[in-house]
Amino acid sequence: MSRWAKYIDSDPFKIIGETADKLQLETFVIGGFVRDKILNRGEAKDIDFVCKGSGIELAQAVAKALPGKPKVQVFKNFGTAMIKHNELELEFVGARKESYRANSRKPLVEDGSLEDDQKRRDFTINALAISLNEKNWGELIDPFGGLEDLENKILRTPLNPDQTYFDDPLRMMRAVRFASQLNFSIEEESFKALSRNAERLKIISKERISDELNKIILSKIPSKGFKILFNTQLLHQFFPQMVALHGVETRNGKSHKDNFYHTLEVLDNISKETDNLWLRWAAILHDIAKPPTKKFEPGIGWTFHGHEFLGSKMTTKIFRQLKLPMNEKMKYVQKLVKLHLRPIALVKEEVTDSAIRRLLFEAGDNIGDLMTLCNADITSKNEMRKKRYRDNFKKVQEKIKSVEERDHVKNFQPPVDGELIMKTFRIKPGREIGILKNAIKEAILEGEIPNEFEPAYQYMIEKAKDLNLSPVNTNKSN
Numbered sequence: 001m002s003r004w005a006k007y008i009d010s011d012p013f014k015i016i017g018e019t020a021d022k023l024q025l026e027t028f029v030i031g032g033f034v035r036d037k038i039l040n041r042g043e044a045k046d047i048d049f050v051c052k053g054s055g056i057e058l059a060q061a062v063a064k065a066l067p068g069k070p071k072v073q074v075f076k077n078f079g080t081a082m083i084k085h086n087e088l089e090l091e092f093v094g095a096r097k098e099s100y101r102a103n104s105r106k107p108l109v110e111d112g113s114l115e116d117d118q119k120r121r122d123f124t125i126n127a128l129a130i131s132l133n134e135k136n137w138g139e140l141i142d143p144f145g146g147l148e149d150l151e152n153k154i155l156r157t158p159l160n161p162d163q164t165y166f167d168d169p170l171r172m173m174r175a176v177r178f179a180s181q182l183n184f185s186i187e188e189e190s191f192k193a194l195s196r197n198a199e200r201l202k203i204i205s206k207e208r209i210s211d212e213l214n215k216i217i218l219s220k221i222p223s224k225g226f227k228i229l230f231n232t233q234l235l236h237q238f239f240p241q242m243v244a245l246h247g248v249e250t251r252n253g254k255s256h257k258d259n260f261y262h263t264l265e266v267l268d269n270i271s272k273e274t275d276n277l278w279l280r281w282a283a284i285l286h287d288i289a290k291p292p293t294k295k296f297e298p299g300i301g302w303t304f305h306g307h308e309f310l311g312s313k314m315t316t317k318i319f320r321q322l323k324l325p326m327n328e329k330m331k332y333v334q335k336l337v338k339l340h341l342r343p344i345a346l347v348k349e350e351v352t353d354s355a356i357r358r359l360l361f362e363a364g365d366n367i368g369d370l371m372t373l374c375n376a377d378i379t380s381k382n383e384m385r386k387k388r389y390r391d392n393f394k395k396v397q398e399k400i401k402s403v404e405e406r407d408h409v410k411n412f413q414p415p416v417d418g419e420l421i422m423k424t425f426r427i428k429p430g431r432e433i434g435i436l437k438n439a440i441k442e443a444i445l446e447g448e449i450p451n452e453f454e455p456a457y458q459y460m461i462e463k464a465k466d467l468n469l470s471p472v473n474t475n476k477s478n
């Protein structure tokens with residue numbers, strides 16, 4: 001048995017092979033499935049098959065032979081068909097030659113040989129095919145040295161890279177994504193071609209770019225991908241705000257840090273702690289407003305006043321620009337960007353409980369993630385200083401914990417609600433209710449009263465006097 005047969009030693013490969021033999025179609029499994037099997041990487045979700053002939057016909061025959069006779073979804077325009085089988089998506093296509101037009105990703109297609117088909121794929125490591133026909137079951141078809149490239153961890157295009165990227169510019173993002181995700185290097189000619197073709201990325205939809213970008217962000221060391229994106233100027237095409245973080249300015253002998261590399265360090269740091277894509281996004285965006293808020297103030301040096309507030313506003317714009325979800329995920333990132341300096345500030349001063357209560361109130365359930373972000377933000381080159389920051393920071397963390405345990409303000413629910421206020425003073429909905437509720441909240445956060453019903457009730461009665469209100473109904477149950 002061939003060395004590769006073990007990868008296809010299961011249903012549905014056997015059924016597909018038998019069906020292909022009946023139809024006399026040379027058939028192969030190709031692409032990411034083969035790559036990931038050889039790399040011993042995760043379980044496949046979609047598997048691509050290519051045959052010499054009609055992929056749609058093959059899919060229809062395979063569906064009849066599979067248990068449960070699943071439906072075939074046909075994409076006539078693309079000449080492809082898909083079958084959902086158990087947890088898998090099986091994709092079928094006829095081997096083809098393709099040529100692309102300059103203004104579109106949609107190719108002109110004609111039938112071709114397996115090698116034509118492999119050649120038009122993005123990287124040699126994605127062009128590996130394993131035969132499914134009986135006569136050469138399990139044979140690896142590798143005309144472009146994909147196996148060697150896999151072993152040497154190299155991304156190389158089967159054709160001249162300018163051609164491959166010109167044909168489909170999304171492949172430039174895929175190159176960077178695979179380099180980051182698999183920790184591969186991009187072969188030199190291919191790397192240069194990225195810079196030469198970077199502007200072509202403009203014809204790709206933002207959704208597809210962001211899909212790849214998110215995969216880069218979720219890789220183990222995401223800075224690897226971002227450095228390539230920056231060096232090839234791909235990043236400049238879709239995320240200029242991040243590019244603007246790059247560079248150091250010096251005035252009167254004072255320099256600020258390079259916020260691009262700082263951001264990448266924070267991103268790598270946080271990636272050791274979490275796989276939460278949106279928390280990683282918060283790391284990317286935490287200093288995004290430093291360039292537009294930067295000032296040199298004589299006697300003080302470089303300042304970035306309000307960058308956390310502007311950064312939180314820019315988050316909305318960047319999410320919209322990159323077609324990222326404009327929902328609670330975006331709000332979560334915004335909140336973390338807005339609050340990212342607050343825990344650090346608690347390190348420096350004599351911390352009051354009320355400052356901590358305010359932070360807990362504003363961060364709510366995201367307090368843990370905010371602390372993770374702040375911890376990742378400690379990137380001093382000076383190890384001693386870093387240690388001192390971390391130690392101080394731990395103290396703040398402990399203090400936050402003990403304040404929360406005592407005061408429960410993280411998920412603050414007012415101990416006295418609007419209903420009771422209206423009933424007590426027999427008033428209709430109006431501004432007085434808001435004023436009283438806010439006064440109680442402030443008193444609790446400031447530590448004037450504990451976060452409990454009875455003191456809050458008495459406080460409300462006192463405060464109501466300022467509004468010329470006196471209690472009419474003293475039944476405290478609501």
Ligand code: CTP
Pocket residue numbers: 030031032033046048120121122123126127168170171174
């Ligand atoms: N492909 C390509 N150019 C693209 C996208 C895909 O040449 N822009 C080819 C590659 O041969 C790839 C195959 O089509 O292996 C299947 O594509 P897809 O399922 O999108 O990606 P995978 O390589 O399977 O990888 P992943 O699942 O990690 O995205």
